Amino acid sequence: MKFFVTGSLASARGPRLILTWTLLLLACFTAAHLARETLSDGFWPGDLAAALHSPEALDYANWNDSMAPGFAARLEEFHVDLFLFSMAALILSAILYQAHGPERLRRALIATLFALPLSHAACKLALFFFEAFAWPTFALSALLHGAYGAALLWCLSFLYRARGATPGARP
Amino acid sequence: MKSDHSALRPALLFFLLLVALEFASGALLYYWKIGFASANVFEYYHGSEAALARYPDRPDRFLEPRTLLGLTKIALGHLLAYGVATLALAHFARSLAGRPPRWLDWLCALFFFAALLEIAAGFLVRFADWPPWFRTGAFLLFQSLGWFFIALTVRLVLRPPHAAVAPPLPAAAGVGER
Numbered sequence: 374m375k376f377f378v379t380g381s382l383a384s385a386r387g388p389r390l391i392l393t394w395t396l397l398l399l400a401c402f403t404a405a406h407l408a409r410e411t412l413s414d415g416f417w418p419g420d421l422a423a424a425l426h427s428p429e430a431l432d433y434a435n436w437n438d439s440m441a442p443g444f445a446a447r448l449e450e451f452h453v454d455l456f457l458f459s460m461a462a463l464i465l466s467a468i469l470y471q472a473h474g475p476e477r478l479r480r481a482l483i484a485t486l487f488a489l490p491l492s493h494a495a496c497k498l499a500l501f502f503f504e505a506f507a508w509p510t511f512a513l514s515a516l517l518h519g520a521y522g523a524a525l526l527w528c529l530s531f532l533y534r535a536r537g538a539t540p541g542a543r544p
Numbered sequence: 545m546k547s548d549h550s551a552l553r554p555a556l557l558f559f560l561l562l563v564a565l566e567f568a569s570g571a572l573l574y575y576w577k578i579g580f581a582s583a584n585v586f587e588y589y590h591g592s593e594a595a596l597a598r599y600p601d602r603p604d605r606f607l608e609p610r611t612l613l614g615l616t617k618i619a620l621g622h623l624l625a626y627g628v629a630t631l632a633l634a635h636f637a638r639s640l641a642g643r644p645p646r647w648l649d650w651l652c653a654l655f656f657f658a659a660l661l662e663i664a665a666g667f668l669v670r671f672a673d674w675p676p677w678f679r680t681g682a683f684l685l686f687q688s689l690g691w692f693f694i695a696l697t698v699r700l701v702l703r704p705p706h707a708a709v710a711p712p713l714p715a716a717a718g719v720g721e722r
Binding site for chain 1: 552554555558559561562563565566569570572573576577621625628629632
């Protein structure tokens, strides 16, 4: 096992069926993450600022244990999101490296899959202190879920449209 | 399957960056929520009332004792996360090392053990009255090994061992002398 996913991925005798289910579950994860974000904090910049920005966060008089009140909860979200997306990005990048398509585009997409969750989580943390980060958080959230959707579609189309893929056969 | 690790380099480095930030945010959360001092650890698990009886000079943080349900909820997510993160780091370090030395295998085993210990330590301090320093010790051991594996994997990604000049084979050097 040199990387996470090996073998002739698109071959009907390879791990195609397992990967299909993995990708479908990752699609559910992406949709569930977007739903959770929207339901808890809202989607539009105004909603995000109202839910996540803490006007008194920069008032050091309110801090206890060298931390603004409520920041630990935001940091916990950051901590969990980083783990979830690092694993999702690792699996998707392992498939994308073996997928067909322009090399540069695939590399850019892989970099995006790792960079977007980090930027989004970092902007959400910054929004706790600075209201100006509402727009970047909104834009990055849309880009993040869009990029994951695109990567999932790319991987699925590679599995079933690549040369050598035979429909109907089992791995 | 492409066996060229240079093609995987950006993905691995990004992954390691995210894991490093997880470890860093985990350390910050530990510092803020629990604390490194024995009195803080004791208070976090046994509650402020018990802590004030044992350490009367410390300020009251008004914490309730941790329940079995509360600790289990925290352990549940961490068991999965530690298992996968430890597997990924140990796997990348071993596979990138080419022919991994014996000490690396032992260190991988220790890493998994430290992950388990880190999760079990909270239960042991709360319900088996183990000393609070054990909790901090287990956390520091896991963090140290995590950072070591991150650093080792970054080094192996940037400077793969097969790029170095291989030493002459012992058989080739010794054939004529026999």
